Amino acid sequence: MIKVVKFGGSSLASAHQFKKVGDIIKSDKSRRFVVPSAPGKRNPKDEKVTDLLYETYDLAAEGGAYKKKFEKIKARYEEIIDGLSLNMNLDHEFAKIEEEFLNKAGREYAASRGEYLNGLIMANYLGVEFVDPAEMIFFFEDGTFDAEATNVEVAARLEKVSRAVIPGFYGSDHSGKIRTFSRGGSDITGSIVARGIRADLYENWTDVSGFLVADPRIIPNPEPIESITYKELRELAYMGASVLHEDAIFPVRKEGIPINIRNTNKPDDKGTMIVESTCKSSKFTITGIAGKKGFCAINVDKAMMNSEVGFCARVLNVFAENDISIEHMPSGIDTMTVLVHQSEFEEHEQQIVSGIHRAVAPDTVEMESGLALIAIVGRGMKANRGTAGRIFSALAHARVNVKMIDQGSSELNIIVGVKENDFETTIKAIYDMFVKSVS
Numbered sequence: 001m002i003k004v005v006k007f008g009g010s011s012l013a014s015a016h017q018f019k020k021v022g023d024i025i026k027s028d029k030s031r032r033f034v035v036p037s038a039p040g041k042r043n044p045k046d047e048k049v050t051d052l053l054y055e056t057y058d059l060a061a062e063g064g065a066y067k068k069k070f071e072k073i074k075a076r077y078e079e080i081i082d083g084l085s086l087n088m089n090l091d092h093e094f095a096k097i098e099e100e101f102l103n104k105a106g107r108e109y110a111a112s113r114g115e116y117l118n119g120l121i122m123a124n125y126l127g128v129e130f131v132d133p134a135e136m137i138f139f140f141e142d143g144t145f146d147a148e149a150t151n152v153e154v155a156a157r158l159e160k161v162s163r164a165v166i167p168g169f170y171g172s173d174h175s176g177k178i179r180t181f182s183r184g185g186s187d188i189t190g191s192i193v194a195r196g197i198r199a200d201l202y203e204n205w206t207d208v209s210g211f212l213v214a215d216p217r218i219i220p221n222p223e224p225i226e227s228i229t230y231k232e233l234r235e236l237a238y239m240g241a242s243v244l245h246e247d248a249i250f251p252v253r254k255e256g257i258p259i260n261i262r263n264t265n266k267p268d269d270k271g272t273m274i275v276e277s278t279c280k281s282s283k284f285t286i287t288g289i290a291g292k293k294g295f296c297a298i299n300v301d302k303a304m305m306n307s308e309v310g311f312c313a314r315v316l317n318v319f320a321e322n323d324i325s326i327e328h329m330p331s332g333i334d335t336m337t338v339l340v341h342q343s344e345f346e347e348h349e350q351q352i353v354s355g356i357h358r359a360v361a362p363d364t365v366e367m368e369s370g371l372a373l374i375a376i377v378g379r380g381m382k383a384n385r386g387t388a389g390r391i392f393s394a395l396a397h398a399r400v401n402v403k404m405i406d407q408g409s410s411e412l413n414i415i416v417g418v419k420e421n422d423f424e425t426t427i428k429a430i431y432d433m434f435v436k437s438v439s
């Protein structure tokens, strides 16, 4: 049995947390490959080391006063080293990092040092080999991940290694430059290592006892999810359930390796199993709810648009030409709506409106900003009739005005669009209807 264990920033925020992690690793010999994140928040008001690194680098690269922030980062690591009574010193590493910052080595290099330094400490603490992911996790020059070259290299590099610490979040491109995944990307590193060594299990340790039906910051003490499929998880993670990066399932899915989400602060809790498929039905009709704010709807109206061949394609092409990705596209006979991320869209809005006019000569183009999208996800929805009706009824009861509803043909998820100030009320109403009222 071989397990890959990834510990998130919340599990490694202090020496106290490191000790818990050490105990977890030592309590099971099969936990052979350890993927640490950078130190996270010690309390809700604290700063993540990754954020401090980005800020410090930006200051240093602009010629600003960066030293104070740099010292803050150093102090975070010194606190951990001293608290664990380790015989090690990172002065040399920090001198090199400072030099690289001043040489403008790049924001990705800067951010990666959080995991790199934590990896050095973890390897020293556990007395195992440190393997730098820059040697085996590869990116293309455009920053996208090179999955196949990585898999070959990870398998070869780790083949004869019995135990190792491999920092999360980064790798290098083929010219040797350090590159990172998007935020939360240490989850992806854990999955890559699990695939490469063909692990039996990928344990992802965080500060909650698994995936919960809804975000605990919105619903107090939500029900835990015992098992969830890769597909359900991807929908929820993409829509804001931040407990696991939405791309973390791809590497393990290739080998059918399950992921177990566990709580470093409650190591005896079983957590959530994320699997390819399961014959276990979920406890409720829905498996989970997640949502995001910050969307904008662009409504394009034209009488008889349904009889114009290629109408939608021409509208979508305008978004593509402006490099804007589309989230959803509900439509009617004379109207189509395109939902986009407001932050990406804002800068291009006028080019897009004029582009749509040129492309399809619409009667009107209108916009509505400040929207939230909420995904209700569950493999059980297929077998239960009337789920959409129950959602409508719950929201009508809570006096929420539904702006749009979109059900994928897989019947795995239903997306509801509401005004941002109805976001929390919507999640609570759906949770109460499908979970609270039946548990």
Ligand SMILES: Nc1ncnc2c1ncn2[C@@H]1O[C@H](COP(=O)(O)OP(=O)(O)O)[C@@H](O)[C@H]1O
Pocket (backbone or CB within 6 Å): 007, 008, 009, 010, 011, 037, 040, 184, 205, 206, 207, 208, 210, 211, 212, 213, 214, 215, 216, 217, 240, 241, 242, 243, 244, 288
């Ligand atoms: N559905 C959910 N289930 C569990 N946690 C969730 C959910 N949605 C959001 N979260 C949040 O995700 C956090 C864990 O993710 P993250 O902060 O990235 O942890 P880590 O630092 O361990 O990587 C939890 O503390 C919780 O606030």
Ligand SMILES: N[C@@H](CC(=O)OP(=O)(O)O)C(=O)O
Pocket (backbone or CB within 6 Å): 007, 008, 009, 010, 037, 038, 040, 048, 050, 051, 114, 168, 169, 182, 183, 184, 185, 186, 187
């Ligand atoms: N440290 C990086 C990568 C990461 O995955 O962190 P965490 O495991 O704390 O979410 C970040 O903050 O984005």
